Amino acid sequence: LTEDQDEPDYELITFKSGERYNMVPDHAEARVLVKENMTDVIQDFEYFLEQNHLQGDSTVDSGILVLTVEGKAVHGMDPSIGVNAGLYLLKFLASLNLDNNAQAFVAFSNRYLFNSDFGEKMGMKFHTDVMGDVTTNIGVITYDNENAGLFGINLRYPEGFEFEKAMDRFANEIQQYGFEVKLGKVQPPHYVDKNDPFVQKLVTAYRNQTNDMTEPYTIGGGTYARNLDKGVAFGAMFSDSEDLMHQKNEYITKKQLFNATSIYLEAIYSLCVEE
Incomplete structure (x- = not known):
């Protein structure tokens, strides 16, 4: 042989x-x-x-x-x-x-x-x-x-x-x-224009509390925002935040937590209270 x-x-x-x-x-x-x-x-x-x-x-x-x-x-x-x-x-x-x-x-x-x-x-x-x-x-x-x-x-x-x-x-x-495609969950992209009045109120609250004039931007994350027609991800990430989303040792500092709370308070007030 x-x-x-x-x-x-x-x-x-x-x-x-x-x-x-x-x-x-x-x-x-x-x-x-x-x-x-x-x-x-x-x-x-x-x-x-x-x-x-x-x-x-x-x-x-x-x-x-x-x-x-x-x-x-x-x-x-x-x-x-x-x-x-x-x-x-x-x-x-x-x-x-x-x-x-x-x-x-x-x-x-x-x-x-x-x-x-x-x-x-x-x-x-x-x-x-x-x-x-x-x-x-x-x-x-x-x-x-x-x-x-x-x-x-x-x-x-x-x-x-x-x-x-x-x-x-x-x-x-x-x-x-010899391969085939099997589709799992398919979700269409979700986008709300940054000039929408709702978004602008959120942006104003952020800028008032941080003095950061950065323009809002989109991300590829599939957040719960997609469950609302005008929902947007209004997160607590700052310029000095370490991005550990879904990773080991994910955390937020006390300073970031307090800053985020201030932003959310103003945003909620602006959206819910008519002057």
Whole structure:
């Protein structure tokens, strides 16, 4: 018998990264069956971590190589300021001669998702001056060799973006690679003009209490504001606030709390009391 030259050197058993679609995952784990040269793979992985300024680890569990990468979690409305541990680990796995199914899964990530926070590789790049860019956060990634793989994508888009048309085109394109699109919850963008009298009362209250003349701006966050026709996110973020939204050690200082309370008091009075 002769050895099959097409037989893969590595088999991806499982892959797991992320828990929530609206967060950039800060941890990823891959379990890989290595048929030979495990030391070489570990050394290559360590070099990959160093070159990409990442933290990670490699261990052996019952003959299976376990690779982990640590990233930086941020809110999914701007994945460009985070470090997606899952996408980086898949980037490394692309360098291995994996089994066919895993190879297709890893290739999809590199073809459409890695280093593409604004939908560029998916053909969905779109920008408006008022509401900003389309963003694509890959919040959940799973794979196992007995079932299938999943990329959980949290796509946020401004007014004017043709969502259904973009989804149809992308779904048709990826069929050739054995993938399909399954839509979860779809919410249209919510926008209230900054010159609306209601918004201007909120802006005036903020400026009176802070002397900060900054113009109001839009964010990609899916806040409860969308439940009201003219609802807006009127939050307690200041120029000196550390943005830890949905992250570890999220906090507010006493000064920020008192400042926010003053702003809200004036805003409520202005909206509810006629002079």
